[in-house]
Amino acid sequence: MPSVRELADQLTVNQNTILKVYNQLCQDKVLHVDRGNGTFVTEPTQSIPTAERKQIVSKILSDAAVQAAHLGIDLNELHELLEKEYQKINQQRLRSTQNE
Numbered sequence: 001m002p003s004v005r006e007l008a009d010q011l012t013v014n015q016n017t018i019l020k021v022y023n024q025l026c027q028d029k030v031l032h033v034d035r036g037n038g039t040f041v042t043e044p045t046q047s048i049p050t051a052e053r054k055q056i057v058s059k060i061l062s063d064a065a066v067q068a069a070h071l072g073i074d075l076n077e078l079h080e081l082l083e084k085e086y087q088k089i090n091q092q093r094l095r096s097t098q099n100e
Contacts (some may be wrong), residue, residue, distance in 0.1 A: 001039040013067040
């Protein structure tokens with residue numbers, strides 16, 4: 001995962017917002033912080049129910065929507081930013097699986 005600073009810069013949101021999201025994802029055992037090495041998506045040891053996954057993502061998107069509204073980013077621009085980030089992550093996953 002990108003660092004808090006990198007992701008905040010990419011999404012043009014406050015670093016504290018990203019930090020709160022990362023902390024929540026760590027509490028939910030979606031992410032794991034390895035001090036000095038970075039933040040990583042955890043291997044799924046048990047399946048998180050769909051409703052719970054949607055709730056987690058909904059909270060993250062709610063925070064992002066609030067930030068976007070405060071920064072004057074309209075819904076279409078926000079959608080484009082989310083889509084670009086999602087595509088980047090999928091490309092990174094693909095590269096990662098090809099390197100294994």
